[in-house]
Amino acid sequence: MNIRTTKSIVLLRKLCLYPRALRLNNPSVQFISTIPKCEQLEVVEKDHVFNVKLNRPESRNAFTLQLWKELRSVFDHLSDYSKCRAIVLSGNGKSFCAGLDLKHGLTDIIALLNDNEKDTARKALELRKFIEIAQGSYTSIEKCRKPVVAAIHSYCLGAGISLISCCDIRYASTDAVFSIKEVDVGLAADVGILQRVQKLVGNDSLTRELAYTGRNIHSLDALNYGLVSRLFESKDDCIHGAMSLAQEIASKSPVAVQGSKMALNYARNHSVEDSLEWIITWNQSQLQTEDLIINAMAKQAKQLPEFKDT
Numbered sequence: 663m664n665i666r667t668t669k670s671i672v673l674l675r676k677l678c679l680y681p682r683a684l685r686l687n688n689p690s691v692q693f694i695s696t697i698p699k700c701e702q703l704e705v706v707e708k709d710h711v712f713n714v715k716l717n718r719p720e721s722r723n724a725f726t727l728q729l730w731k732e733l734r735s736v737f738d739h740l741s742d743y744s745k746c747r748a749i750v751l752s753g754n755g756k757s758f759c760a761g762l763d764l765k766h767g768l769t770d771i772i773a774l775l776n777d778n779e780k781d782t783a784r785k786a787l788e789l790r791k792f793i794e795i796a797q798g799s800y801t802s803i804e805k806c807r808k809p810v811v812a813a814i815h816s817y818c819l820g821a822g823i824s825l826i827s828c829c830d831i832r833y834a835s836t837d838a839v840f841s842i843k844e845v846d847v848g849l850a851a852d853v854g855i856l857q858r859v860q861k862l863v864g865n866d867s868l869t870r871e872l873a874y875t876g877r878n879i880h881s882l883d884a885l886n887y888g889l890v891s892r893l894f895e896s897k898d899d900c901i902h903g904a905m906s907l908a909q910e911i912a913s914k915s916p917v918a919v920q921g922s923k924m925a926l927n928y929a930r931n932h933s934v935e936d937s938l939e940w941i942i943t944w945n946q947s948q949l950q951t952e953d954l955i956i957n958a959m960a961k962q963a964k965q966l967p968e969f970k971d972t
């Protein structure tokens with residue numbers, strides 16, 4: 663064993679023995695606690711719950727390339743950040759999300775299509791990268807290990823529906839209006855609505871009707887359709903309701919909650935047989951958690967259980 667390897671082992675041992683609080687203050691591992699810097703998102707924390715807010719109110723939170731990239735970096739971070747146990751996704755300003763930014767988003771695409779330096783194949787590859795970034799951004803919400811509750815108010819259009827389709831739970835205020843609007847812009851939706859929505863709501867016929875017409879769906883219809891699971895009188899009530907739900911989720915065993923999300927995600931796209939096999943493999947390790955004992959002891963003592971972060 664050379665000197666460098668010995669040094670690395672000593673360093674590793676020190677890191678493992680280091681108290682966690684100290685590790686968080688150590689600049690070399692500080693990334694664990696730092697939310698990525700964002701201009702088009704605002705992120706606030708309260709008691710293990712993170713509220714991620716779309717923050718382009720002057721454009722009704724329409725999506726730009728930058729917003730897609732910021733969303734991805736925040737959700738990738740929160741997925742791994744042990745202090746985070748549940749997330750609320752909401753929108754600042756008058757509307758939750760007006761879909762693709764028709765000024766900046768579209769002008770970028772049009773500039774690319776008009777670029778005479780590039781042949782058709784190269785333009786297609788550039789467009790492919792663009793769509794992949796948008797898809798990957800939303801998929802990071804679905805893959806995030808922590809449950810995400812969307813709190814939707816006013817307009818939620820086009821890419822906004824792709825966004826909420828990746829969330830675990832959707833709440834809305836009674837003023838909410840939804841539309842699979844892509845058909846009115848002249849494109850087949852490509853960032854998740856058509857792949858996810860009918861699986862969420864279990865109504866293929868109505869999904870097709872809405873996708874082919876771009877018709878508005880008002881909050882009560884969205885509730886009946888199964889797109890949202892609860893309605894609130896106002897935006898503030900909706901965010902409050904979503905935060906309370908997230909806080910309730912955050913009080914449960916993180917091992918149990920995260921395992922449940924992973925299992926439900928897997929089951930949506932696999933057979934019952936495969937999914938049962940999957941949960942055996944998952945739980946053969948996760949059933950060894952101390953959270954089972956903590957829960958049982960708290961019940962016996964008639965106290966609320968307190969769980970460690972994951």
Ligand SMILES: CC/C=C\C=C\CC(=O)SCCNC(=O)CCNC(=O)[C@H](O)C(C)(C)COP(=O)(O)OP(=O)(O)OC[C@H]1O[C@@H](n2cnc3c(N)ncnc32)[C@H](O)[C@@H]1OP(=O)(O)O
Pocket residue numbers: 720721722724756757760761762763764765766792793796817819820821822843844847852853
């Ligand atoms: C690779 C492709 C990936 C994804 C593709 C997704 C496709 C889609 O998302 S399709 C949906 C596209 N979105 C729309 O068609 C919505 C357009 N906006 C509206 O219809 C309305 O603005 C509204 C959302 C119904 C809100 O109305 P209101 O509250 O009355 O506000 P306005 O005065 O209309 O708007 C205020 C301000 O915001 C700007 N804005 C609104 N939406 C967008 C948008 N999608 N893109 C860019 N900017 C938007 C609007 O222009 C106003 O700006 P001012 O500078 O103040 O004029």
